[in-house]
Amino acid sequence: MSLALVGALLIGVSLGLLGSGGSILTVPVLVYLLGEPPKQAIAESLLIVGGIALLGALPYALRGLVDWRNVLFFGLPGMAGTYLGAWLSRFVSGEVQLLTFALVMLLAAYFMARPSPLRAEGKGCRKPWKIVLDGLAVGALTGFVGVGGGFLIVPALVLLGRLPMHLAIGTSLFIIALKSFAGFYKYLHLLPELGLAVNYGVALLFVGVGTLGSFLGSRLAVRLPQGGLRRGFALFLVAMGAFIVAQSLAQGH
Numbered sequence: 001m002s003l004a005l006v007g008a009l010l011i012g013v014s015l016g017l018l019g020s021g022g023s024i025l026t027v028p029v030l031v032y033l034l035g036e037p038p039k040q041a042i043a044e045s046l047l048i049v050g051g052i053a054l055l056g057a058l059p060y061a062l063r064g065l066v067d068w069r070n071v072l073f074f075g076l077p078g079m080a081g082t083y084l085g086a087w088l089s090r091f092v093s094g095e096v097q098l099l100t101f102a103l104v105m106l107l108a109a110y111f112m113a114r115p116s117p118l119r120a121e122g123k124g125c126r127k128p129w130k131i132v133l134d135g136l137a138v139g140a141l142t143g144f145v146g147v148g149g150g151f152l153i154v155p156a157l158v159l160l161g162r163l164p165m166h167l168a169i170g171t172s173l174f175i176i177a178l179k180s181f182a183g184f185y186k187y188l189h190l191l192p193e194l195g196l197a198v199n200y201g202v203a204l205l206f207v208g209v210g211t212l213g214s215f216l217g218s219r220l221a222v223r224l225p226q227g228g229l230r231r232g233f234a235l236f237l238v239a240m241g242a243f244i245v246a247q248s249l250a251q252g253h
Helices: 001-019 021-031 038-062 068-091 095-115 130-147 152-161 167-193 200-221 226-252
Strands: none
Touching: 001 021, 001 038, 001 130, 001 152, 001 200, 021 038, 021 095, 021 152, 021 167, 021 200, 021 226, 038 068, 038 095, 038 130, 038 152, 038 167, 038 200, 068 130, 068 152, 068 167, 068 200, 095 152, 095 226, 130 152, 130 167, 152 167
C-alpha cells in the first residue's frame, strides 16, 4: 500500500503540474499495485481523479486562472460523452479496456513530447459546435477507459481556445472533474451487475494524498520549464504503456 500511496502522490503532482496525466497513472496503480479488477479500477479512477482535480483547481480559480467559457464548452458536453463511454464499456472486457488504455497512453506521450505545439497559428477561432464535438469525443474516451483526458484538453485549450498554458491547466482541471464525476455515476450502476463494488476507503485515501500532490504540483508549475516536464512525462507514458501491453499479452497466453 505504501508504494500505491506514492503513486497517489504522483497522480496529484501530475494533475497540479500539467493539468493532465493523473488518470493515466491511476488505473495502473490500482490494477498492478493493489490488484483490483480492471473495471473496478477504472470506476475508482474516475472518482479519484475527479476529486483531486476539483480540489486542485481551487488554487487556480482563486488566482483567476480558470476560463469559465471553455469550462462550459468542453465540460458540459464532456460529461455527456463520459456517460456514453461508461455505458459502452459494458460491451467489452476489462482486458480490452486496458489495451485501449495503453494505446491512449501512447497517444498521450505523443501530445506531451511534441516540440512546443501549444501556440495558436492563423486567424479565427474554432466554431463552438466543433468545440462541443471535441468535448463529446474526449468525454467518451474518459468514460470508456477511465482517463480524464487532460492530455488532450490542455493542447486543445491553447491551440483552439488560445489560452496561456497556466490558464489552460486550471481550466482543464475543472473540466476533468466534471467529466470524471459523470463517468463515475454511470459506473455506480454498472459495477453491481458485474459483482463488483467501489472501495471508497481506497478512493478517499487516494483523493487526500493526491490533493496534497496537486497543491505541490501547482506550486512547481510556475517554477519549472513546461517543455522539459512534458517530454520527461512522455517517456514515462511510453514505458507504462508498453508495460500494460506486455502484461495483457502475457495474460492472454
